[in-house]
Amino acid sequence: MAGFVGWAGLAGIAAGACLLCLPVHATEDGERIAERQCAECHGPGGRSERPDTPSIGGFSEFAIMDLLDSYRLGFRQARTVTLDDGSETDMATIVDALSEREIEAVALYYADQEWIPHEQPFDANLARRGARIHSVKCGKCHPRGGSVPEADHALLAGQWRDYLAGEFRDFDSGARRMADRMYQRYDKQSPADKAALLEFYVSAGR
Numbered sequence: 001m002a003g004f005v006g007w008a009g010l011a012g013i014a015a016g017a018c019l020l021c022l023p024v025h026a027t028e029d030g031e032r033i034a035e036r037q038c039a040e041c042h043g044p045g046g047r048s049e050r051p052d053t054p055s056i057g058g059f060s061e062f063a064i065m066d067l068l069d070s071y072r073l074g075f076r077q078a079r080t081v082t083l084d085d086g087s088e089t090d091m092a093t094i095v096d097a098l099s100e101r102e103i104e105a106v107a108l109y110y111a112d113q114e115w116i117p118h119e120q121p122f123d124a125n126l127a128r129r130g131a132r133i134h135s136v137k138c139g140k141c142h143p144r145g146g147s148v149p150e151a152d153h154a155l156l157a158g159q160w161r162d163y164l165a166g167e168f169r170d171f172d173s174g175a176r177r178m179a180d181r182m183y184q185r186y187d188k189q190s191p192a193d194k195a196a197l198l199e200f201y202v203s204a205g206r
């Protein structure tokens, strides 16, 4: 999409080169990995029940693999998460423990799930303003309000507010890197414009 080749592409790694050698039962494998290693935080089928953790069920296979690469390659700093038993982990540690084949299988599993936007309260006026900014500045890469899996990026429409607000902060601080062409658009937005964009994504276009 719009020439973004993915973090692995930028780092010169052939991500997905082995897609055609996936065994037929890859989806079942993926489901098992997802239930054991992801669902505690990302929820059943990738629909997160924790507002600080993104829903990922329904993202495209490429998007999931690319996002996992961004932790693996250090383009994105993972946040420390404390589990119910008091232990700590983070996405970078989780990705490092997966083989390339497991990453492909789990990505395939999440791509098979349905994206269900979270219903959250929002400010309708602010969301309308955000919609206008989005269509000019962001819609090319995040079409239809960030609701199209085939665009191969994280879905935005109906994602959790707390999580998205954290990503905006991380983009602003540089803890998370952006594709250069996103940076050119994003960096020019005022704090008020960013607040409006966030409201638009939270509204899921309602």
Ligand code: HEC
Pocket (backbone or CB within 6 Å): 033, 034, 037, 038, 039, 040, 041, 042, 052, 053, 054, 056, 063, 064, 067, 068, 076, 077, 078, 079, 080, 081, 083, 089, 090, 091, 094, 098, 106, 154, 155
């Ligand atoms: C301990 C909790 C936890 C576990 C377990 C976990 N994640 Fe995450 N995941 C997070 C949090 C929190 C974030 C967002 C914050 C960050 O960047 O660190 C995230 C972010 C992601 C993202 C980026 C989503 C986006 O919209 O940018 C993907 C993809 C992802 N996780 C996939 C997985 C997969 C696949 C597994 C299982 C192999 C997994 N996660 C296991 C907590 C977890």
Ligand code: HEC
Pocket (backbone or CB within 6 Å): 002, 004, 007, 054, 066, 067, 070, 134, 137, 138, 139, 140, 141, 142, 153, 154, 155, 156, 164, 167, 168, 179, 181, 182, 185, 186, 189, 197
């Ligand atoms: C040139 C294409 C492009 C444009 C324009 C663009 N983005 Fe992005 N966006 C991306 C890419 C690529 C990613 C990163 C995916 C990754 O980390 O692997 C991304 C990720 C994001 C994320 C993180 C979602 C998540 O859960 O990981 C947000 C939020 C976002 N963009 C908002 C915006 C906003 C707001 C604008 C307009 C001001 C915008 N984008 C314009 C390409 C673009």
